[in-house]
Amino acid sequence: MDSTKTNTETTINMPESKSTKGKAMAYTAITNATPHRQGGWKRGVAIFDFILRICALVAALVATTTMGTTDQTLPFFTQFFQFQASYDDLPTFTFFVVANAIASGYLVLSLPFSIIGIVRPHAAGIKLLLLILDTVLVAFTAAAAASAAAIVYLAHNGNSTTNWLAICQQFTDFCQKVSGAVVASFIAAAIFIFLVVLSAVALRRH
Amino acid sequence: MDSTKTNTETTINMPESKSTKGKAMAYTAITNATPHRQGGWKRGVAIFDFILRICALVAALVATTTMGTTDQTLPFFTQFFQFQASYDDLPTFTFFVVANAIASGYLVLSLPFSIIGIVRPHAAGIKLLLLILDTVLVAFTAAAAASAAAIVYLAHNGNSTTNWLAICQQFTDFCQKVSGAVVASFIAAAIFIFLVVLSAVALRRH
Numbered sequence: 001m002d003s004t005k006t007n008t009e010t011t012i013n014m015p016e017s018k019s020t021k022g023k024a025m026a027y028t029a030i031t032n033a034t035p036h037r038q039g040g041w042k043r044g045v046a047i048f049d050f051i052l053r054i055c056a057l058v059a060a061l062v063a064t065t066t067m068g069t070t071d072q073t074l075p076f077f078t079q080f081f082q083f084q085a086s087y088d089d090l091p092t093f094t095f096f097v098v099a100n101a102i103a104s105g106y107l108v109l110s111l112p113f114s115i116i117g118i119v120r121p122h123a124a125g126i127k128l129l130l131l132i133l134d135t136v137l138v139a140f141t142a143a144a145a146a147s148a149a150a151i152v153y154l155a156h157n158g159n160s161t162t163n164w165l166a167i168c169q170q171f172t173d174f175c176q177k178v179s180g181a182v183v184a185s186f187i188a189a190a191i192f193i194f195l196v197v198l199s200a201v202a203l204r205r206h
Numbered sequence: 207m208d209s210t211k212t213n214t215e216t217t218i219n220m221p222e223s224k225s226t227k228g229k230a231m232a233y234t235a236i237t238n239a240t241p242h243r244q245g246g247w248k249r250g251v252a253i254f255d256f257i258l259r260i261c262a263l264v265a266a267l268v269a270t271t272t273m274g275t276t277d278q279t280l281p282f283f284t285q286f287f288q289f290q291a292s293y294d295d296l297p298t299f300t301f302f303v304v305a306n307a308i309a310s311g312y313l314v315l316s317l318p319f320s321i322i323g324i325v326r327p328h329a330a331g332i333k334l335l336l337l338i339l340d341t342v343l344v345a346f347t348a349a350a351a352a353s354a355a356a357i358v359y360l361a362h363n364g365n366s367t368t369n370w371l372a373i374c375q376q377f378t379d380f381c382q383k384v385s386g387a388v389v390a391s392f393i394a395a396a397i398f399i400f401l402v403v404l405s406a407v408a409l410r411r412h
Contacts, residue, residue: 089367092356135402142345143352150298150353161295164370196341
C-alpha cells in the first residue's frame with residue numbers, strides 16, 4: 001500500500017509546477033480513488049451511530065422517568081404510621097435516577113458531535129472522544145442497572161439468611177415500575193456497548 | 207532514533223527550494239520515516255496494555271477469592287438454628303464471584319494477544335477484538351461490583367421503609383471481607399475502562 005501511495009503522490013507533485021488545473025485534477029483523482037469509498041462506508045456507520053444514540057436516549061429517559069415517578073402509598077395505615085414506598089427511600093434507586101439522568105444529558109450533548117461525524121466521516125478526534133466517554137457511560141449505566149436489579153431481586157424474593165422479607169406482596173405497583181426501569185437501563189447499557197464497538201470499527205481505517 | 211529522523215528531514219528540506227522533483231522525493235522520504243517512529247510509540251502503548259492487564263488480573267482474582275472464601279459462623283446458636291453467613295446465601299454475591307472469575311479467565315486468555323500486540327504493533331485486528339471484549343467486560347465487572355455494593359450498603363445500614371435490618375453488627379468479619387472484594391472489583395472495572403481507552407488511542411492512526 002505504501003508503494004501505491006507514493007506513486008499517486010508523485011503524480012500530484014509533478015504537474016504542480018506546470019498548471020493549477022492539473023493539480024486540481026490530480027487531487028480529484030486521489031479523492032475518488034481511496035477515501036471516497038471509505039467515506040461512504042464511514043458515513044453509514046456515523047448515521048447508524050446517530051440512530052443508536054437516539055434509541056439509547058429514549059431508553060435512558062424511560063428508565064429515569066419510570067423510576068423517578070415511582071411512589072406508592074398503601075391503602076391501609078395504622079394509628080402512627082402510613083405505609084409508603086418511594087424511589088428515594090432506597091439510596092440505590094436514587095443513584096439509579098441520577099446515573100440515568102446523567103446518561104440522558106450526555107446523550108443529548110453527544111448528538112451534535114454525532115452529526116459532525118456524519119458530515120465529516122474522517123474526523124477521528126471526535127470519534128475517539130465519543131468512544132472514551134461512551135465507555136465511561138457503559139460502566140455507569142451498567143452499574144446503575146445492576147445495583148437496582150439486586151435490590152429489586154431482594155424486594156421480590158427476600159432473603160432468609162439476613163432475614164430480609166420480600167415487600168413485593170404489598171407494594172405490587174412499586175415493584176412492577178421499578179423492574180421496568182431496570183430493564184430500560186440495561187437496554188441503554190447494551191446500546192452504549194454497541195456504540196463503543198461501532199466507534200472502534202470506524203476508528204480502524206481500512 | 208529521533209536524531210536520524212531530523213537528519214532525513216534536513217536532507218529533504220535542502221533541495222526543496224531547488225526543484226519540485228526534489229520536493230516529491232522529500233515527501234516520500236518523510237512517509238517512509240514516520241511510521242517507524244509510530245511503531246515505537248505503539249509498542250510502548252502495547253507494553254503498558256500488558257502491564258495493566260496483569261494489574262486487572264490481580265484485582266479480579268483478589269475480588270473472586272476474597273468473596274469466594276467469605277464464610278462466617280456466629281459463636282452463638284439457638285436450639286434449632288445456627289447463624290451462619292456465606293457468599294452463596296445471597297444470589298448477588300454468587301453472581302459477583304462468577305463474574306469476577308470470568309473476568310480473571312478472560313484476562314489470562316488475553317495476555318498472549320497482548321504480547322502479540324507488543325511484537326507486532328501494527329496488528330489492528332487483534333486490538334479491535336480486545337477492545338470489543340474489554341468493553342463487554344467493563345459492563346460485566348461494573349455490574350458485579352455495583353450490585354454487590356448495593357447489598358453491602360444494605361447490610362451496613364439497613365432500610366427502614368422495607369424493614370430490612372442491618373446485619374453487619376453481627377456479621378462483622380463477613381461485611382469487612384465483602385466490602386474489600388467490592389473495592390477490588392471496582393478497581394478491575396476502572397482498569398478495564400483504561401484498557402479500552404488505550405486500545406482506542408492505539409487504533410487511531412496518525
